[in-house]
Amino acid sequence: MINLAVDLGGLKMKNPVTTASGTFGFGPEYAPYVDLNRLGAITVKGTTLEPRKGNATPRIAETPAGILNCIGLQNPGVDEFIAKSLPYLRKYDTPVIVNIAGNSTDDYAEITRRLTAADGVSALEVNISCPNVKQGGMVFGTNCAAASEVIRVVRQNTTLPVIAKLSPNVTDITEIACGVADAGADALALINTLLGMKIDIKARKPVLGNIMGGLSGPAIRPVAVRIVWQVAQAVKLPILGMGGITTAEDALEFILAGATAIAVGTANFVNPRATMDVLDGIERYMRDNGVKDVGELVGAAWQ
Amino acid sequence: MINLAVDLGGLKMKNPVTTASGTFGFGPEYAPYVDLNRLGAITVKGTTLEPRKGNATPRIAETPAGILNCIGLQNPGVDEFIAKSLPYLRKYDTPVIVNIAGNSTDDYAEITRRLTAADGVSALEVNISCPNVKQGGMVFGTNCAAASEVIRVVRQNTTLPVIAKLSPNVTDITEIACGVADAGADALALINTLLGMKIDIKARKPVLGNIMGGLSGPAIRPVAVRIVWQVAQAVKLPILGMGGITTAEDALEFILAGATAIAVGTANFVNPRATMDVLDGIERYMRDNGVKDVGELVGAAWQ
Amino acid sequence: MPYSGIAEVVVNKKVGPEHFLMRVLVPELTKEAKPGQFVHVRCHGEMDPLLRRPLSLHGIDYEHGTISLLYQVVGRGTRLLAEMPTGAEVDIMGPLGRGFTIPEKAQNVFVIGGGIGVAPLFPLVQALKHYKIEQTILLGARSADWVIGTGQLASLGVKVEAATDDGSLGYKGFVTDLVGKRIKVIKPDYFFACGPNPMLKALLEVTRKSGLDGQVSLEERMGCGVGACLACVCKTVASSELLVASGNGKTVDSGEWRVGSGTEKTVREFEYKKVCSDGPVFGAGEVIFDD
């Protein structure tokens, strides 16, 4: 028998495959294509205390082997999420990771309390790395003290596993990883998008409504694998790896680099069954290579 | 008449198109495909004081719409460059930009003196951003004080235009750009490669001989355009833009974002005539849009 | 439930200056397809270009299990599609989105298409014909060559009028101007439209002025196509709110702007809706175009 189950900082997942926040909606959108019960966890769209409209359009642009997005955390707010989305998600036997963002540490504290009190939330992924919002977002994630402070506040207000989602747009990500580890994070999510932009040469202005956006998809995978590799060796926390994963082979690169679990993001848009294909492929690789427990592969490329 | 000539911090180029260091050898390699006289400048492979063997193989890996390289500054050393390559390059009516790297500020000082004394060097591009060498390279480029110090030393030892080539692997590139501007740089080259890696899932170890490598090619273009856009608005120096330019449309994105000149790198490997195609395309765009001077386009997306 | 998988290209041929018609054998998808819905198509198997391309259902052949797509080559994705030979496999998802709904009261309708916006109107025209609803089709394009499908429509026995920028076919000018003129004569009671956003914006000014209600099919850049990524949003009147024309000088019949059972309230914020899953077809009273 093959064991695919993993423990991501206290979050028990039946397999290492989850969805990247913002690329899988709140669950029902991909239900026609994916058996949600087979996912290791469902990570939902970034949620804030208050409802948010998000940024102006265009919100997406295609780039070589990637996309830029500037959605800007459009979401119905935490209360509507609890009232409308959680009941749907509770029908599934799959843990729910809620990705949270805020403008201030007070926001993070309050949303943490509300979600901790709600029924059906399994872990919090703390987004301190969104490149697409003016307030909060990436500024927390590129400053070590601010990042640690947010995590400390979330930690103090919850008993749920806390996953800190870090920005790759920094000089030394291991420093921030160490900071949030000390502040009480149970796991790290690596990576959020790279800051990028595209210019429309006909109009002679930026393509995206918000000028800059976050670069995701296969294009960024080499950067993401490098960051997982570096952080896994510097910090003892388990890692949720993501960034351009489209196939099981890609996912295995992250696991071998040191990720305990992985998330499929942009690839869902290209192949709505990408999560299932990745899961099946990991299982096949393990069978073909006589790997009994997926844990044996975690960090195997440097251990 | 259309004016394509630009002034890159004192370096007069007959058009804005040059080659990215390390992707065009020392000139003769692409001479069968490109009329070297038509280039705005030729930027040669990174040169060090002493000859260097570079890193172990494999030195290149393909990634989605990009490549990773870990050449590691293999080069014959500055003296052999002056003796063997400069005489060849002097035959052309095209300025030569020599990309220099060193392990210490003393190295940078000495190589600067030797190249300044040599006949046929038009500008120095100071590589403080190579991700592929242990000593020197990127550590200079990610630390503002160190970066400024290198530029100061080069500045003190030459009358040639000094172009500082910066690393994108930093939290705030405008800070470093300001630092090297104050230290006396005449222009900025943006960007060097992003740090990345790839893992061979069969062998369960990194693909590249040097583990990590520099990511280049179309995949990184959105990041490079964003950096040019940010720096152009923060610093008064002219910018040599690069990162994934394969067509004239790509080049125009950089120019509209604020680059005075642009360099074609990885694209040479895909299309050996890429520099010429880019140049022709820029001219066509100017004609089609009634642009008389390429300078009118520089930064036009935000001005 | 939408299909997602491989389908066989049965026909792929040039039918206009930059236009191709592709017929695809995909019974699972066809059987649920409705006029106004779209499919999300992968143009090849590699990672660049990465995203799928949304294309409207131009033909739905329930009997043979095929759909057809009418597309214009405008960029890399559509160029790759145009290169697919007969027998090729194409990765396709759909049917997606909410299509047209034919209101009970409609008796005499305008079907308006601008440019490639004509694509989704064909199955609608067939449905209208099936319900014996009188219809006038008004198509706009830059010149005669660019008006696609008039022959096919005429063979259905429906009235087709064209407007071309250069007057090489039909009315010389914008189709929206033609609509303005013909509304007065034909006095339709409803309309359906598809075309580029600037055309639809102009059209809504015309129809609102005439008090004509209808439905429009919108375009927006898409990521997922299934409502998950929030890339494709458009501005709509906030639910249960009444939008009163604001400072830009237009006066509109407030009745036209009512959505659902909305009661008259103060002006409030817009609401973003998703073109891919709330649309692409929206009520004409619902959409807000920025200036």
Next chain:
Amino acid sequence: MPYSGIAEVVVNKKVGPEHFLMRVLVPELTKEAKPGQFVHVRCHGEMDPLLRRPLSLHGIDYEHGTISLLYQVVGRGTRLLAEMPTGAEVDIMGPLGRGFTIPEKAQNVFVIGGGIGVAPLFPLVQALKHYKIEQTILLGARSADWVIGTGQLASLGVKVEAATDDGSLGYKGFVTDLVGKRIKVIKPDYFFACGPNPMLKALLEVTRKSGLDGQVSLEERMGCGVGACLACVCKTVASSELLVASGNGKTVDSGEWRVGSGTEKTVREFEYKKVCSDGPVFGAGEVIFDD
């Protein structure tokens, strides 16, 4: 001067379990082509996969201006190549690199191929035949199916011997072992070889032990293909130096390691040479394989 541009695919057909033969019409390239050189091919027009793929000249038809490529589908690039229909345009650069040189003294040679390494040997075999040099061709592969081109070689009237891992054709075992055995019998005075690096490494142990000189064609991952990027380097004996076998227990006839007019000196560092422009063919005495 090497050609770089578009060429027409004249034939592209399956010729082995994973092997394809592509003939390309490209007179400008053909006229300068020599055995052992290669071309650098773009597999499609998009940005992923990005790099060109190096493929040896497997056939050079000076008369018709075509070259042929024999390639094994191992990854995405070669898969895309295999999908190209007759009449397709392929973007090709070449001829590149330095090919085989037939030494004056060679009278009776071994031509050794491992796996797809057989590809560049065909034009060489024809040249050797043209110069009336006696030759024995030794091909290694995993099994009978995987030995490509024996028929074609036999039709040239040259001796072909095979070695297969499973013994399904010819000698059961590695081609390098077969070479070891046949050297003693046939006593060749020179050899040419192409195959995967581990095979070449084993081969050089055999030939060095027997004092047989020759040339080997190497493979390394490439970027530019023209000597500009320094990606494709291989280790060679540093110029005008003599490599004395170091601590790993092998003793070699020092004469075998001499390069050019090298004089005997102390052990020094290796030198990196570029497979794309200094090679792909190197003197057997020149290359150093890491352990």
